[in-house]
Amino acid sequence: MKKNRARIxxxxxxxxxxxxxxxxxxxxxxxxxVCGGTGCLxxxxxxxADALKKAIxxxxxxxxxxxxxxxxxxxxxxxPVVTVxxxxxxxxxxGRKNRDKDVSEIVELTLKKGEVVERLxxxxxxxxxxxxxxxxIPFYAKQERIALRNNGKIAPDNIEDYLTAGGYxxxxxxxxxxxxxxxxxxxxxxxxxxxxGGFPVSRKWLSCRRAAGKVHYIxxxxxxxxxxxxxxxxxxEGDPHSVLEGMIIGAYAIAGGVSPAEGYIYxxxxxxxxxxxxxxxxxxxxxxxxxxxxILGSGFDxxxxxxxxxxxxxxxxxxxxxxxxxxxxxxxxxxYIHTTEHGLHEEPTNLNNVETWxxxxxxxxxxxxxxxxxxTEGSKGTKVFSLVGKVNNTGLVEVPMGITIRExxxxxxxxxxxxxxxxxxxxxxxxxxxxxxRLADLPIDFDTxxxxxxxxxxxxxIVMDENDCMVxxxxxxxxxxxxxxxxxxxxxxxxxxxMKQILxxxxxxxxxxxxxxxxxxxxxxxxxxxxxxxxxxxxNPVLSTIRYFRDEYEAHIRKKRCPAGxxxxxxxxxxxxxxxxxxxxxxxxxxxGAVKGAKKKTHKIDPKKCIKCGICxxxxxxxxxxxx
Amino acid sequence: xxxKVSAKSIDKIIDxxxxxxxxxxxxxxxxxxxxxxxxxxxxxxxxxxxxxPLTRLYEVATFYKAFSLxxxxxYICQVCLGTACHLRGGPRIVDAFERELKIQVGETSKDGKFxxxxxxxxxxxxxxxxxxxxxxxxxxxxxxxxKKLIKRYSDEEK
Numbered sequence: 050m051k052k053n054r055a056r057i058x059x060x061x062x063x064x065x066x067x068x069x070x071x072x073x074x075x076x077x078x079x080x081x082x083v084c085g086g087t088g089c090l091x092x093x094x095x096x097x098a099d100a101l102k103k104a105i106x107x108x109x110x111x112x113x114x115x116x117x118x119x120x121x122x123x124x125x126x127x128x129p130v131v132t133v134x135x136x137x138x139x140x141x142x143x144g145r146k147n148r149d150k151d152v153s154e155i156v157e158l159t160l161k162k163g164e165v166v167e168r169l170x171x172x173x174x175x176x177x178x179x180x181x182x183x184x185x186i187p188f189y190a191k192q193e194r195i196a197l198r199n200n201g202k203i204a205p206d207n208i209e210d211y212l213t214a215g216g217y218x219x220x221x222x223x224x225x226x227x228x229x230x231x232x233x234x235x236x237x238x239x240x241x242x243x244x245x246g247g248f249p250v251s252r253k254w255l256s257c258r259r260a261a262g263k264v265h266y267i268x269x270x271x272x273x274x275x276x277x278x279x280x281x282x283x284x285x286e287g288d289p290h291s292v293l294e295g296m297i298i299g300a301y302a303i304a305g306g307v308s309p310a311e312g313y314i315y316x317x318x319x320x321x322x323x324x325x326x327x328x329x330x331x332x333x334x335x336x337x338x339x340x341x342x343x344i345l346g347s348g349f350d351x352x353x354x355x356x357x358x359x360x361x362x363x364x365x366x367x368x369x370x371x372x373x374x375x376x377x378x379x380x381x382x383x384x385y386i387h388t389t390e391h392g393l394h395e396e397p398t399n400l401n402n403v404e405t406w407x408x409x410x411x412x413x414x415x416x417x418x419x420x421x422x423x424x425t426e427g428s429k430g431t432k433v434f435s436l437v438g439k440v441n442n443t444g445l446v447e448v449p450m451g452i453t454i455r456e457x458x459x460x461x462x463x464x465x466x467x468x469x470x471x472x473x474x475x476x477x478x479x480x481x482x483x484x485x486x487r488l489a490d491l492p493i494d495f496d497t498x499x500x501x502x503x504x505x506x507x508x509x510x511i512v513m514d515e516n517d518c519m520v521x522x523x524x525x526x527x528x529x530x531x532x533x534x535x536x537x538x539x540x541x542x543x544x545x546x547x548m549k550q551i552l553x554x555x556x557x558x559x560x561x562x563x564x565x566x567x568x569x570x571x572x573x574x575x576x577x578x579x580x581x582x583x584x585x586x587x588x589n590p591v592l593s594t595i596r597y598f599r600d601e602y603e604a605h606i607r608k609k610r611c612p613a614g615x616x617x618x619x620x621x622x623x624x625x626x627x628x629x630x631x632x633x634x635x636x637x638x639x640x641x642g643a644v645k646g647a648k649k650k651t652h653k654i655d656p657k658k659c660i661k662c663g664i665c666x667x668x669x670x671x672x673x674x675x676x677x
Numbered sequence: 678x679x680x681k682v683s684a685k686s687i688d689k690i691i692d693x694x695x696x697x698x699x700x701x702x703x704x705x706x707x708x709x710x711x712x713x714x715x716x717x718x719x720x721x722x723x724x725x726x727x728x729x730p731l732t733r734l735y736e737v738a739t740f741y742k743a744f745s746l747x748x749x750x751x752y753i754c755q756v757c758l759g760t761a762c763h764l765r766g767g768p769r770i771v772d773a774f775e776r777e778l779k780i781q782v783g784e785t786s787k788d789g790k791f792x793x794x795x796x797x798x799x800x801x802x803x804x805x806x807x808x809x810x811x812x813x814x815x816x817x818x819x820x821x822x823x824k825k826l827i828k829r830y831s832d833e834e835k
Contacts, residue, residue: 088801091814125803276759279800318706318743319799359702359741362797376701377733378740437761437802444803475760511760525763529797535740638821640776662776663769664821 054208056338058346060221063212070213079114079160080134081105083143084201086121086283087322088444089128094118097129097144097152104156114160117210120287122201123445124188127171132183132201133159139183140169174441174463188442191461193423195431196243196280196407197447200287205326208333211290217339219410223298224347231302231413232258238417239429240409244270244365244402245480245506246582247428247495253399257389258303260397264311265304267296267351268393268400270370271316271323274362275478276529278509280433280445281403285316285323288407289330293353295406297339298413300351303399312353313393315370318360327355362479362533366581367400368392369535380537381581402507404433424450428494432505438475438512439466448493455489458512469514473597477506479526479533480586482593483519502593504586518615519598520605524552526590534583541584544575548591557618560606565595614676617661621677624665626651628673635665635674680712687722698727701737705744714748750785750792752830754778754810759798761805766819770806771795773820777827790831 057063083089083098098118105114122130127141138159144151151169158164170179171186180186194200203210211217223231236251257265269292273281285292296312304310316324331353334340342350361379363369369379371393392398408430412420421429428450434457437443441463448457454474458464465471473483476493482503484491491497495505513522531545548571551564572588579585595602604610611619624635624644631649643659646652654665666674690707694700701723708719715738724731738744754774758767771782774793778786785792799807804816810830818826 087799087814088803091801091804091807091816125801128803273800274797276763276798277761277802279798279802282800318741319796357703357706358743359706359737360743361741373702374699376697376699376737378736435802437805438764443761443805478760509760511764513764517764522764525760529758533797640773660772662772662820663766664773664819667819668821 054333054336056336058338060225060345063217063221063345067212067215067218070209074213076135079136080117081114081155081160082117082119082132082134082201084120084122084128084130085118085205086125086128086287087279088121088125089130090322092128092142093144093148094129097131097148100144100148100152101131101155104152105160108156108161110156110160117204119202120200120205121283121445123192123197123283123447124186124442125445126441126443130201131155131169136163137182137184138165139171139181139186140166141171143169187463188444188446188461191452191456192447193431193449194447195411195420195423196284196404196433197288197445198411199291200283200445203288205287205289206329208290208330208337211288215414216290217294217410219413220294220297220339221345223301223413224345224349226413228258228302228305228307231298234417235302235409235412236417238412238420239424240405240412240420241428241495242401243404243408243432243507245477245504247505250401250405253389253401254299254303256387257397257399258307260390262308262396264309264396265300265307266393266396266398267300267303267310267312268370268374268398269296269312269314269406270365270367270400270402271314271320272358272365272370273317273320273403273507274365274533275480275507275509277437277475277511278435278478278507280435280508282317282320282323283445284403284407285314285320286326289323289327290334291407291410292327292403293330293334293340295409296353297344297351298409299399299401299406301344301347301349304351305349310351312351313374314353314355315364315374316355316357318358324355324357331355361535362529363535363581363583366583369581370400371398378535380535381583383580404508425492425494427496432493432508434508434510436462436510436512439469439514439517440464440512441466450494451492453490453492454484457493457510458489462512465512465514469516471512472515472517473513473519475503475511475513475522475590476509477504477586477589478509479530480504480582480589481506481509482589483513483522483597484593485597502596503589516613516615518556518611518613519594519601520552520556520611521613521615523591523594524549524556527552527587530583530587538578538580538584540575540578541580541587544571544579544584545587547571548587552591555602555605556611556616558605558609558616560602562606564606565599565602569595620661621656622654622659622661622663622665623675623677624652624654625673625675628671630671630673632670634668634670638664638668640664682712682716682718684718684722686711687719688726691723691726696726698729701727701729701734702741705738709744712748714745747785748789750790752790752810753792753794754808755794755796755799757797757799757805757807757809758795759800759802759805761802762798762807765805767806769820770808770818770823773823774827777824791827
């Protein structure tokens with residue numbers, strides 16, 4: 050790694066450095082990359098990387114092999130992921146069972162002899178074939194990566210890696226353009242905000258540029274709060290320079306020639322690795338002069354600082370986020386005052402989300418027509434979804450807008466776990482809704498999802514199967530929002546509390562016939578009367594489940610039954626005498642002593658003692674515990 | 678046990694952030710990291726130095742989940758209740774922790790060892806349901822494994 054980083058004074062200087070870095074690369078050198086995303090790290094990727102590093106130096110391969118720790122590859126289900134270039138080998142679940150054996154085989158076979166370790170390859174669940182190359186894995190084959198272009202390929206803590214991949218070329222090109230021309234390009238590209246609202250980026254930029262102020266603030270929203278969405282984190286962790294480059298271009302387009310600009314990145318409290326990698330990236334960018342005074346000799350000054358959030362979901366809302374940046378409580382304010390005119394410290398402020406910012410350098414480099422050629426009429430480009438829940442391949446997927454839900458769930462996601470029935474997907478986080486399986490051929494874009502009663506949101510896609518109760522899901526989101534509502538406006542604060550009360554009583558078997566109507570009425574009031582998007586969109590999970598799964602609500606209310614077998618108060622556990630072998634495993638594990646039975650004799654559950662914790666159901670090896 | 682609060686270390690934190698009121702949240706985060714909670718003397722010192730009313734400090738300290746006015750335990754057990762974890766049985770993991778530790782979410786065990794919290798999403802949904810104890814992740818949790826996990830940390834010397 051080069052530590053000697055001198056300021057680059059022009060676009061030409063940057064191109065020269067990129068050439069130099071490229072020619073210094075040995076194309077025959079083997080590069081082994083260990084994924085350092087949170088999914089892989091929690092499966093032992095750090096220990097694996099240490100072991101590999103030691104083995105490489107012990108075997109004196111240091112001159113032939115370069116080791117990198119990259120950001121997230123996306124296929125978190127199969128972590129830790131290891132790739133070997135230029136042979137293009139993809140290993141999965143490395144070191145999960147036997148780290149020493151895996152490491153020694155990779156070193157001895159792959160690194161020394163160029164052979165493939167068969168047992169570490171990905172096995173396609175459908176064709177049962179082992180797959181060697183990255184792009185042949187169905188999970189990756191249908192993806193088109195713009196925002197995630199560098200994730201898993203570059204070492205996030207090494208700016209030279211980013212430069213070699215063409216990094217900061219977009220910035221150099223942008224600085225040679227007129228700021229208004231950049232905004233016009235963004236307009237032609239059709240880029241819409243990826244944080245949830247889908248607002249046209251160029252319109253926001255232009256109104257911010259035209260607003261008068263002492264300083265223009267450029268903010269990156271990295272307060273990714275939607276549960277089940279982690280693309281922003283993966284980008285900040287795995288490709289932090291793309292975020293910076295996008296922001297610098299944005300700052301120049303918005304404030305260039307108009308007023309001074311200052312940048313902030315607001316990172317969610319739960320993401321310490323993102324903060325660390327962004328900090329390193331900012332330092333490196335400063336030393337090359339991509340940040341600071343007179344960037345690339347253009348005369349434009351800009352710098353970025355990082356603020357950590359305090360763990361409040363509402364701070365993902367733009368005006369709340371700005372209050373939080375000022376060191377106050379994150380309460381939103383009414384929308385008629387535009388933050389583009391009076392935002393942070395009452396100055397013009399432009400806020401975009403992480404995924405939006407990283408699209409910008411690519412649009413400048415490849416041109417707006419290229420970006421606009423991908424996607425649908427109203428939604429251009431790609432979108433990253435975090436595909437989670439009851440699907441086989443959990444992970445991050447980037448797909449062109451217009452792909453269908455079914456293609457994502459079945460082709461990329463590999464279908465539903467355990468051969469269960471696909472029931473619904475939930476998109477858009479707590480502001481989104483549930484879309485039933487029968488609408489799975491819907492092409493996804495900002496507008497179709499809204500029409501279906503859900504929304505794009507930040508791109509969480511939670512897959513549900515026949516064992517998921519839709520009333521419980523609605524209650525989950527309402528409970529989530531009730532806890533996160535800042536309490537400033539009455540419709541949101543009180544509306545959510547009452548909705549939770551009603552949904553809880555339905556789930557507990559005390560629902561009344563008029564409850565569905567009451568919920569709908571409350572939803573309408575909240576939609577119209579709430580101050581910010583948190584309250585305005587809070588009805589979506591409730592309304593969409595009522596719209597598509599009314600029969601489940603009715604089963605809870607009228608028959609006092611939970612068809613999916615989730616709602617604790619409406620289910621009972623019992624033992625199937627035909628299947629029970631009397632192994633006593635459930636009896637030993639039962640925390641309340643509710644399971645009784647002698648060895649090798651059929652067991653019984655005492656319903657009075659049973660707390661419905663489900664442990665007996667989990668531990669039984671013979672499927673003898675019934676849940677109804 | 679809780680560390681003694683020294684005015685010097687609080688001043689160091691304040692100065693690290695240039696004593697700017699705008700950096701209040703960052704300062705409180707550092708105090709929280711240092712002491713595992715926001716001790717009253719620390720808040721009084723920040724109030725004096727930054728000339729921020731105590732009521733506003735209290736407002737900020739109670740608004741954000743990252744802060745606590747009571748000391749937290751040695752081991753902070755965070756049960757993820759993101760959507761993926763919820764669907765794969767997260768609530769049952771919370772029940773198991775409450776049962777085993779004999780405390781409710783948000784409380785600290787009597788011996789000061791464990792604090793039980795829930796978190797909205799740790800972003801490692803492939804491992805759902807997920808529990809984080811201090812910096813360690815424990816994926817694919819099951820209620821019957823909670824007891825053993827707690828025991829493992831109880832036996833550890835801290």
